[in-house]
Amino acid sequence: xxxxxxxxxxxxxxxxxxxxxxxxxxxxxxxxxxxxxxxxxxxxxxxxxxxxxxxxxxxxxxxxxxxxxxxxxxxxxxxxxxxxxxxxxxxxxxxxxxxxxxxxxxxxxxxxxxxxxxxxxxxxxxxxxxxxxxxxxxxxxxxxxxxxxxxxxxxxxxxxxxxxxxxxxxxxxxxxxxxxxxxxxxxxxxxxxxxxxxxxxxxxxxxxxxxxxxxxx
Amino acid sequence: xxxxxxxxxxxxxxxxxxxxxxxxxxxxxxxxxxxxxxxxxxxxxxxxxxxxxxxxxxxxxxxxxxxxxxxxxxxxxxxxxxxxxxxxxxxxxxxxxxxxxxxxxxxxxxxxxxxxxxxxxxxxxxxxxxxxxxxxxxxxxxxxxxxxxxxxxxxxxxxxxxxxxxxxxxxxxxxxxxxxxxxxxxxxxxxxxxxxxxxxxxxxxxxxxxxxxxxxxxxxxxxxxxxxxxxxxxxxxxxxxxxxxxxxxxxxxxxxxxxxxxxxxx
Amino acid sequence: xxxxxxxxxxxxxxxxxxxxxxxxxxxxxxxxxxxxxxxxxxxxxxxxxxxxxxxxxxxxxxxxxxxxxxxxxxxxxxxxxxxxxxxxxxxxxxxxxxxxxxxxxxxxxxxxxxxxxxxxxxxxxxxxxxxxxxxxxxxxxxxxxxxxxxxxxxxxxxxxxxxxxxxxxxxxxxxxxxxxxxxxxxxxxxxxxxxxxxxxxxxxxxxxxxxxxxxxxxxxxxxxxxxxxxxxxxxxxxxxxxxxxxxxxxxxxxxxxxxxxxx
Numbered sequence: 027x028x029x030x031x032x033x034x035x036x037x038x039x040x041x042x043x044x045x046x047x048x049x050x051x052x053x054x055x056x057x058x059x060x061x062x063x064x065x066x067x068x069x070x071x072x073x074x075x076x077x078x079x080x081x082x083x084x085x086x087x088x089x090x091x092x093x094x095x096x097x098x099x100x101x102x103x104x105x106x107x108x109x110x111x112x113x114x115x116x117x118x119x120x121x122x123x124x125x126x127x128x129x130x131x132x133x134x135x136x137x138x139x140x141x142x143x144x145x146x147x148x149x150x151x152x153x154x155x156x157x158x159x160x161x162x163x164x165x166x167x168x169x170x171x172x173x174x175x176x177x178x179x180x181x182x183x184x185x186x187x188x189x190x191x192x193x194x195x196x197x198x199x200x201x202x203x204x205x206x207x208x209x210x211x212x213x214x215x216x217x218x219x220x221x222x223x224x225x226x227x228x229x230x231x232x233x234x235x236x237x238x239x240x241x242x243x
Numbered sequence: 244x245x246x247x248x249x250x251x252x253x254x255x256x257x258x259x260x261x262x263x264x265x266x267x268x269x270x271x272x273x274x275x276x277x278x279x280x281x282x283x284x285x286x287x288x289x290x291x292x293x294x295x296x297x298x299x300x301x302x303x304x305x306x307x308x309x310x311x312x313x314x315x316x317x318x319x320x321x322x323x324x325x326x327x328x329x330x331x332x333x334x335x336x337x338x339x340x341x342x343x344x345x346x347x348x349x350x351x352x353x354x355x356x357x358x359x360x361x362x363x364x365x366x367x368x369x370x371x372x373x374x375x376x377x378x379x380x381x382x383x384x385x386x387x388x389x390x391x392x393x394x395x396x397x398x399x400x401x402x403x404x405x406x407x408x409x410x411x412x413x414x415x416x417x418x419x420x421x422x423x424x425x426x427x428x429x430x431x432x433x434x435x436x437x438x439x440x441x442x443x444x445x446x447x448x449x450x451x452x453x454x455x456x457x458x459x460x461x462x463x464x465x466x467x468x469x470x471x472x473x474x475x476x477x478x479x480x481x482x483x484x485x486x487x488x489x490x491x492x493x494x495x496x497x498x499x500x501x502x503x504x505x506x507x508x509x
Numbered sequence: 510x511x512x513x514x515x516x517x518x519x520x521x522x523x524x525x526x527x528x529x530x531x532x533x534x535x536x537x538x539x540x541x542x543x544x545x546x547x548x549x550x551x552x553x554x555x556x557x558x559x560x561x562x563x564x565x566x567x568x569x570x571x572x573x574x575x576x577x578x579x580x581x582x583x584x585x586x587x588x589x590x591x592x593x594x595x596x597x598x599x600x601x602x603x604x605x606x607x608x609x610x611x612x613x614x615x616x617x618x619x620x621x622x623x624x625x626x627x628x629x630x631x632x633x634x635x636x637x638x639x640x641x642x643x644x645x646x647x648x649x650x651x652x653x654x655x656x657x658x659x660x661x662x663x664x665x666x667x668x669x670x671x672x673x674x675x676x677x678x679x680x681x682x683x684x685x686x687x688x689x690x691x692x693x694x695x696x697x698x699x700x701x702x703x704x705x706x707x708x709x710x711x712x713x714x715x716x717x718x719x720x721x722x723x724x725x726x727x728x729x730x731x732x733x734x735x736x737x738x739x740x741x742x743x744x745x746x747x748x749x750x751x752x753x754x755x756x757x758x759x760x761x762x763x764x765x766x767x768x769x770x771x772x
Contacts, residue, residue, distance in 0.1 A: 034563035041565075062505060100595070103602035103716055119594050122668035143356035145414075148315055148367035149421060150344035152337065163359045193565070200562045201590075204683040 030206050036215060042198035045200050049184040050223075051196065054177055057123025064128040066157065069135065079128065084126030092186045096116045099190040115187040125174055130173065135161060135171040143223050167238045174231035178224045195219060260293065260328050260346065260424030260456070267315065268293040268424055268456050274323035276306075276313060283309050284320065285480035291425070296457045298467035298488075301465030301477035302503060305461040310477070311427045314458070315347040316340050328424040345373065352430040354410045356402040358418070362389065363398040366417045374421070388416040392446050408439030410448055419450075426450065428459040464507060470493055476500050519553075536629045538737040541606055545584045549575040550591035550599050550608040550730075551765075554681055557631075557762040558611045567609060570762035571727070572715040574628055577754065578607065581745045592681075593659045600732050607742065608730035613661045614724070625735055625742045627726035627770040628691070628749070629759055633662045635748060637696045638703050643719040649674045653694040657685045662698040665722040690714060702763065716755055726770055 064082070066073045086094065099114035109117075138161050146160040187195035199216035203209040246355070262268040269291040276284040283306045291297055299307045312318040314325065316332060325332040328346045332340040357365050366385040370376040379428040385407040389395050392412040402410055411431055418426060428447065432440040446465050451457055451470050459469055467474055467488060478499045484491060495501045522625055541547045551571045556607030559569040565590050579586030589605050590720040596612070599605045611631060612625045634652070637643055643652075656663045658678040664678065678686040678693055685709050689697035696719075697704075708716055729746070731739045749755045750770065759767035 030563050038563070038565045042386050069525050096595075100598040100602050100604075101623060130730065139355075141351060141353055142354040142357065144317055145349075145351060145357075146369075147317065148344055148347075148349040149371045149417070149578075152661070159372065160357055164357075167359070186518065189592075191590060191595075200683070201554045202287060204474045204681060205556050205560035207683060207686065207706060233498060238698045240684065 030202060032211075035159055035206070035212060036189065038202060039195060039198055039212075039215055039219055042128055042190050043195045043223070045192060045194040046184050046212045046220075047223065048179065049115060049187060049192070050177075053119035053123045056116065056120035056151060057127055057180075060120060060124035061127035061131060064095055065123065065131050065135070068128070069157065070153070083125045083129050086122050087129070091118070091122050091183050092189060094122060095186055095190055111187075111191040114190055115192055119183065119187070123176075123180055124184070126179075126185075127173065128175060130172045131135070131165065131169055134165040134172070137168050138164045167235075170231055170235050170238065174227060177181060177227055181227075244295065252360050258422035260363050262293045262328050264293050266293055268295075268328055269458070270309075270324075270326045271314070271479065272321050272324045274310075274313065274325060276309060276318060276320040286311070286481060287323070287480075289475070291456060291458060293456055294312045294454045295423075295472045296337050296470055297449045298471035299461070299477060300462070300464070300467065300474060300491075300503070301483075305477040306480045307449050307477050310458055311349075311458060313431050314394070314425075314427060315344055315349050316437045317349075327484060341373070345421055346424045347427060348421055348425070349427045350411070350418055350421035350431045352434050354402075354407070354414045354434075356410055356413060357402045358402050359399065360402075361398070362394070362400050362402065362405070365402065365413060366420050369417070370420050379443075386418070386419060389413070389417050391419070392416045393442070406439060407435045408442045411443045413433065415446055415450075425458060426507065428461070430460050430462065432463060453494065464492065476503065478503075524620065535735055535737050536604070537606055537732060537735040538741060541582065541584060541738070546587050546685070547579050547582060547584050547607065548587045548589055548605045549578065550596050550605040550610055551575055552592070553590040554592065554611045555611060556706060570629055570758055571611065571651045572760075573758055574729075575607075575609045577749060578609070578742060578745055581748070591649065593640045593657075596730070602731055603732060606732075606738065609727075610730070611727050612730045613725035614728050615661075615664075618730075620731060623731045623735065623739055624770045625729035625731060625739060626746045626750075627728050628746050628755055629727040630765070631702075631727050632699060632724045633660075633665060633698065633700050634704075634718055635666075635696060635698050635722060635723040636716050637719050639715045640715045641695055641719075643696070646720060647671055649696065651675070652696050653677055654698055655679060655685045655688045655694040656698040657682050660699075661725055662722055664702070666698050669722070671702040705764075734764065 035116060037234055043058055064079050068079050094116065094119045098118045099111065104110065142164065143156060146156045151160070185196035187194055188200075193201075195216055199212050203212040206212060254335065267290040269289070271287050271289040274284055274287040287310060292431060299310065301307050309318055313441060314327065330339070330343050330346060332343055351460065357368065359396055359431070360368065361400055363382070363385055366388060367381045370381050370384070371378070386395060386398060389398060392415055394409060394412055394416070397403050397405065397409065397413070402413070405413065424446065431447075432443055435443065436451050440463070444463065447457065447459070448466075448470050459467070459471075470489050474488050484497055484500050491500070492504065495504055528688065551567055552569075553561050553567050555569075557569055558571045559567060562568055567590065573587060575586055586678055590601065591599055591605070591608065591610055596608050596610050597618070600608050609628075611623070612618075613631070635643065635649070642648065646669045650673045653675045654666065654670070655677050656666055656679070658680060659680075663678065666674075670676070677688065678740065679688055682703055685697065685699060686703060690707060690711050704718070705718060708714070729742050731742065746755070755770065756767045759765060
């Protein structure tokens with residue numbers, strides 16, 4: 027059989043981890059953008075938009091990400107729609123992230139006291155101005171912990187993209203573990219790398235929270 | 244800021260409204276409002292003259308705050324009409340509402356300052372966004388107004404560094420920055436510690452002296468008696484009694500008002 | 510939580526409902542020759558049939574067979590890593606042209622895909638320590654058995670094991686083997702190749718073959734109805750059988766003869 031040195035294992039895992047990082051960034055940036063648009067649409071109070079977005083959120087929160095990936099790649103192929111694994115993974119992760127993020131942020135906006143809306147309205151601010159200058163800056167502060175918590179989930183969620191052919195960190199770990207028959211060692215390294223990816227995110231969130239809290243008691 | 248015979252011209256801080264002195268600046272006709280099945284305002288007719296100070300008193304649930312919130316559109320009403328400084332209140336038009344709200348300022352019981360902005364920025368925000376005031380002009384006006392309420396040195400402070408009374412005075416300055424024709428005060432001292440009430444009431448009194456039209460829902464009977472031109476007693480969604488302070492407080496006619504006034508002394 | 514297997518079955522049934530196999534009408538071989546590339550799904554986590562070297566490039570018996578098919582067809586080979594959970598969907602959706610992935614033939618699968626002639630031997634069995642007494646399937650009662658989720662052994666075990674067997678499923682062969690080697694289960698149901706590597710890594714363990722689950726040689730998977738392609742692949746396999754290539758591959762990777770490979 028083939029021999030892997032410890033360095034071989036680590037090197038291959040780190041190379042695969044690139045894709046984990048890229049997928050996570052795309053999911054978060056794309057999901058954040060879509061989620062923000064959905065949030066503002068929902069805040070306008072339009073009943074149709076509210077119901078539609080609510081259903082969208084329920085759909086993506088209520089089904090497993092694995093299934094969403096599967097259906098977006100294999101499922102739509104049954105109807106003749108061709109997608110590349112990249113396209114399918116990015117779209118699935120963006121939709122998934124947007125559903126969770128818009129719901130998280132909706133809760134954060136709801137946590138801003140109604141009096142802020144009333145005071146800014148009484149000062150003749152329009153809806154867009156209320157959002158941009160009064161409500162969203164306050165909601166942002168509240169949003170940092172749950173948003174970062176979710177970002178860490180996204181990083182781990184990219185592991186599921188292996189079902190549509192991505193060789194990211196977890197899949198690479200599986201392949202190497204299966205050939206070296208050293209699952210503890212290999213998966214231990216995988217866990218360490220995930221930790222190394224996620225921990226700085228948590229640290230950054232902490233510093234962000236402290237920065238935004240300047241001026242608050 | 245024009246020169247003229249009216250009192251507000253002598254004080255450069257307040258901008259004169261469009262309505263003439265002595266003419267009605269707020270006209271409310273047959274106003275009805277319900278929350279679902281519960282009718283809270285059962286037909287209100289009210290004219291407030293320019294420069295008048297009107298105190299609105301009554302039990303909780305009588306509709307006092309709701310009436311005030313109808314005047315600047317925070318609550319929608321089902322029947323009747325409402326005009327402020329010549330502008331009718333049209334709920335469907337966001338544009339009309341914004342124009343109306345530039346003429347009516349509101350001070351809230353819970354201050355509602357913007358916690359993420361400094362005191363100065365709180366006052367300057369709306370004039371910058373809505374009136375597109377130039378930055379230097381905006382800042383000068385903001386400092387002037389803060390000085391007017393006695394807080395000139397707090398320009399760069401954050402709201403959570405101020406006491407309740409100071410925050411409420413900033414709220415007044417913030418509302419004044421939009422040059423309103425009418426100020427609505429919704430129980431503005433009810434959330435304050437007793438020793439802080441005075442500083443706020445002093446500011447309001449000086450505004451009244453300068454000719455600002457004030458509509459105040461209040462429990463401070465002593466203040467109402469001293470400063471108000473007219474007192475309105477509301478009961479179960481209607482204007483039950485109305486008149487100068489001396490007759491309302493000194494010679495109540497209806498049993499409901501009598502009962503209300505005696506309950507205050509317990 | 511939906512298991513991978515139930516997702517596959519659901520999709521498989523959905524595929525049955527949509528008459529897609531016939532609708533595609535035999536274009537696969539033409540597409541392959543036109544594109545000068547054949548896409549073949551291979552395993553990358555299942556030594557010695559398909560695994561990776563230190564550079565993470567696929568190697569193994571299935572990869573060699575895939576290369577053979579490409580060479581004989583006169584086209585380039587594009588290897589697509591697949592796992593048990595997604596290999597049949599890959600084929601059904603035409604994202605690969607063939608799968609060479611220790612695919613066993615059974616009636617359920619034959620309903621949705623086509624099989625070639627066998628190209629390599631393979632059997633699945635029940636193994637345990639020398640000291641564990643297992644003579645018939647009834648002896649499995651009350652014992653803990655490790656098996657890889659969705660694999661052939663999993664399906665077979667469900668048919669023959671007594672109801673009181675405690676089956677513990679793991680996500681892949683490595684995890685299953687690790688569980689058995691560390692003593693988490695008393696018995697393991699897996700393939701013979703797996704046991705070979707297990708014994709190599711744990712010589713002192715004393716693992717013994719106990720019962721046969723299935724003699725299940727490997728077949729190439731082809732999308733349903735693609736008879737032209739299937740014909741070509743069968744011809745290649747028969748030729749390789751005749752000139753001893755398949756025997757050589759079997760010796761190289763499995764350290765044993767190919768035996769009698771069924772058609």
